[in-house]
């Protein structure tokens with residue numbers, strides 16, 4: 001059975017070097033699987049019960065890489081992925097894919113809309129379909145599943161206590177459910193960003209339209225600490241595309257930060273900004289530099305090109321040598 005895509009594939013990006021076996025958030029039929037098929041159509045697919053298990057499969061060598069959800073244009077970060085990348089053995093993001101997502105309400109054959117009291121789905125799908133649930137299924141309760149397809153698989157069991165799943169339409173075909181409503185997201189233009197993760201090693205080459213991801217831990221808490229971090233990017237003309245604070249787990253008010261910025265660590269301005277953060281912070285974890293799925297190149301501020309940095313370094317060297 002083939003994945004039937006109802007949305008135009010305008011964000012296609014093939015990863016430059018193919019991977020034989022990729023772990024992903026399973027089971028078969030998730031949005032994550034759809035993203036993986038676009039990124040690496042020829043790879044062997046290894047479904048995993050959650051994001052942590054998919055990343056661990058890369059860490060322990062069972063898979064050559066993984067594809068996991070990172071953020072959604074409506075719901076924001078997939079925090080499970082942010083935390084799994086920040087802690088544990090380091091991994092590298094080596095690619096990304098922007099998948100337009102459409103949700104369907106799926107149930108066992110014979111179920112009618114009025115009978116639906118208990119809905120199972122992934123929390124990110126729940127928050128994006130709140131309007132539909134309030135209007136069409138008032139009083140129904142929504143229970144969290146590990147993925148949209150895991151929800152469909154569970155609902156397919158005749159003994160399941162759940163009446164319906166919110167999932168991609170293809171999951172209904174895989175698990176023998178019927179589609180009671182289609183395209184039920186509150187916004188019709190939702191996109192989810194998936195990342196391809198590899199073991200540490202070779203970085204993708206700079207392409208001129210790249211993104212860099214990292215996490216940074218504060219050395220100490222003081223007024224302006226976050227502003228100081230942001231300044232490292234700002235003074236070098238590096239544009240941020242995402243910033244997220246996540247609790248360190250050490251107590252209320254203790255946070256670390258995820259940053260995505262435009263450009264590649266090989267770009268002087270990005271490398272210098274990250275070195276600046278390294279001096280400022282108690283720890284920085286580089287999560288990868290990889291081609292942007294939308295292929296948008298950054299606007300470079302005058303004075304922040306690689307040549308500008310080189311010229312300034314040469315000038316400083318001459319001054320230090322007494323050549324005033």
Ligand SMILES: O=C(O)C(=O)Cc1ccccc1
Pocket residue numbers: 025029030031032033069072101122124125146147148149192
């Ligand atoms: O559960 C899935 O199918 C996923 O791939 C995670 C997810 C859930 C909801 C929106 C986007 C991605």
